[in-house]
Amino acid sequence: MGIGYGIGRSAGIWRRVSRAAGRALAAGAACLVAIASPAAAQDGSETAALVTDVELERKGQGLRLRLTLADDVAPDYRVFALTDPWRIVADFPGTAWEAAPPDPDDLPDGAAGLRFGLFRPGLSRLVLELDRPMRVERVWADEGRFTLRLSPTTEEVFAASAGWPEDARWLPGVDIVPEVRGVGRITVALDPGHGGVDPGAVVDGVVEKRIVLQFAEELAAQLVATGRYRVFLTRDSDIFVPLSERVRRARAAGANIILSLHADVVTEGNAQGTSVYTLPEKSAEAAADRLAVEQNRVDVLYGADLAGEEDALAHVLIELAQRGTLIESRRLADSIVAELAPTLGVLRTRPHRTVGFRVLKAPDTPSVLVELGYLSSEIDRFKLTNAPWRERAAGALVRAFDAWAATARPGFTAPREVKDGQGG
Numbered sequence: 017m018g019i020g021y022g023i024g025r026s027a028g029i030w031r032r033v034s035r036a037a038g039r040a041l042a043a044g045a046a047c048l049v050a051i052a053s054p055a056a057a058q059d060g061s062e063t064a065a066l067v068t069d070v071e072l073e074r075k076g077q078g079l080r081l082r083l084t085l086a087d088d089v090a091p092d093y094r095v096f097a098l099t100d101p102w103r104i105v106a107d108f109p110g111t112a113w114e115a116a117p118p119d120p121d122d123l124p125d126g127a128a129g130l131r132f133g134l135f136r137p138g139l140s141r142l143v144l145e146l147d148r149p150m151r152v153e154r155v156w157a158d159e160g161r162f163t164l165r166l167s168p169t170t171e172e173v174f175a176a177s178a179g180w181p182e183d184a185r186w187l188p189g190v191d192i193v194p195e196v197r198g199v200g201r202i203t204v205a206l207d208p209g210h211g212g213v214d215p216g217a218v219v220d221g222v223v224e225k226r227i228v229l230q231f232a233e234e235l236a237a238q239l240v241a242t243g244r245y246r247v248f249l250t251r252d253s254d255i256f257v258p259l260s261e262r263v264r265r266a267r268a269a270g271a272n273i274i275l276s277l278h279a280d281v282v283t284e285g286n287a288q289g290t291s292v293y294t295l296p297e298k299s300a301e302a303a304a305d306r307l308a309v310e311q312n313r314v315d316v317l318y319g320a321d322l323a324g325e326e327d328a329l330a331h332v333l334i335e336l337a338q339r340g341t342l343i344e345s346r347r348l349a350d351s352i353v354a355e356l357a358p359t360l361g362v363l364r365t366r367p368h369r370t371v372g373f374r375v376l377k378a379p380d381t382p383s384v385l386v387e388l389g390y391l392s393s394e395i396d397r398f399k400l401t402n403a404p405w406r407e408r409a410a411g412a413l414v415r416a417f418d419a420w421a422a423t424a425r426p427g428f429t430a431p432r433e434v435k436d437g438q439g440g
């Protein structure tokens with residue numbers, strides 16, 4: 017398997033280069049810092065490598081990132097830098113990950129975040145977020161190992177070397193979209209948050225993207241078992257799906273309602289218990305909301321920043337359309353709180369809250385977001401990783417759906433055709 021590196025704006029494609037250890041690379045030369053890939057792995061049809069360990073260490077004034085692989089193969093890679101925030105991105109075709117995402121508190125000085133996982137079928141991505149500009153000093157791959165060395169640089173030098181390679185952004189339609197399950201009058205889109213390169217919250221080895229997918233599968237099974245619901249999952253595997261794509265998929269599946277599932281952390285206080293979110297009355301409120309900013313920020317980080325998506329006109333349309341769907345969203349949210357409170361316990365103050373998450377802004381589909389619990393709470397972590405709890409919680413949500421569906425106004429949604437290329 018060939019390894020090596022290449023520099024140049026022309027190198028927006030994977031290309032075969034000679035087998036050689038990477039040397040120091042000229043900073044500011046081009047957007048693509050390093051690349052090495054045999055053509056065979058490009059379609060990502062098979063997994064060529066398994067990453068078993070990811071290590072990030074402080075080295076002098078810089079950082080050293082090291083991946084360990086299960087086999088004696090040198091991984092193919094492509095490395096590039098991006099600004100706002102400063103980050104180094106490494107793409108690996110045909111690579112799977114066994115290593116667990118690190119706890120953000122365990123990161124060394126200089127690193128602001130480290131995430132990795134499947135970005136789209138056949139392509140994995142690692143994103144190292146920096147709290148100061150650093151340049152790639154050396155990158156090399158050899159049998160069973162990939163190493164990246166970073167050293168401090170100036171903002172100007174970093175910016176000059178940063179930029180997206182042509183095909184590096186997430187493209188709609190490259191993913192395999194899950195199928196609708198079950199039969200029934202109402203189609204529920206379950207939307208497990210995060211996935212792939214975006215792990216969501218990570219505390220003590222408990223990873224949000226896994227917890228919410230597990231829960232979504234449990235809830236889907238229970239909803240389908242009633243024979244009253246068709247169920248669609250916006251993702252049914254550990255893969256990255258941008259927020260706007262989730263909404264697009266749900267609408268394309270004819271969803272009458274979207275239920276997003278999360279289990280985030282709180283940085284202040286010690287909140288615990290389930291809470292339910294719907295859109296606020298005024299979207300100005302939403303824009304100011306810190307939670308919403310955090311949530312929407314992840315797409316920009318990983319490469320799904322779809323320009324022009326939230327322009328002024330879109331905002332007006334959303335405003336108009338939401339007047340009809342907000343009522344249904346809120347009725348379901350209240351129904352969920354009513355069912356969860358006696359069985360499981362909900363957030364003590366205001367269990368039903370309003371927030372401007374982008375995934376809640378489906379113009380013609382009522383949307384509710386459930387924070388199943390907070391990974392920052394030890395009690396919630398215990399619950400969320402506990403199968404009997406998940407079964408009971410899913411059961412309570414099925415009852416909430418039943419209560420809501422019994423009085424849902426006819427024509428509360430009209431599933432519509434989705435225009436090609438519209439991000440939702």
Ligand SMILES: [Zn+2]
Pocket residue numbers: 209210216217224278279280
């Ligand atoms: Zn989340």
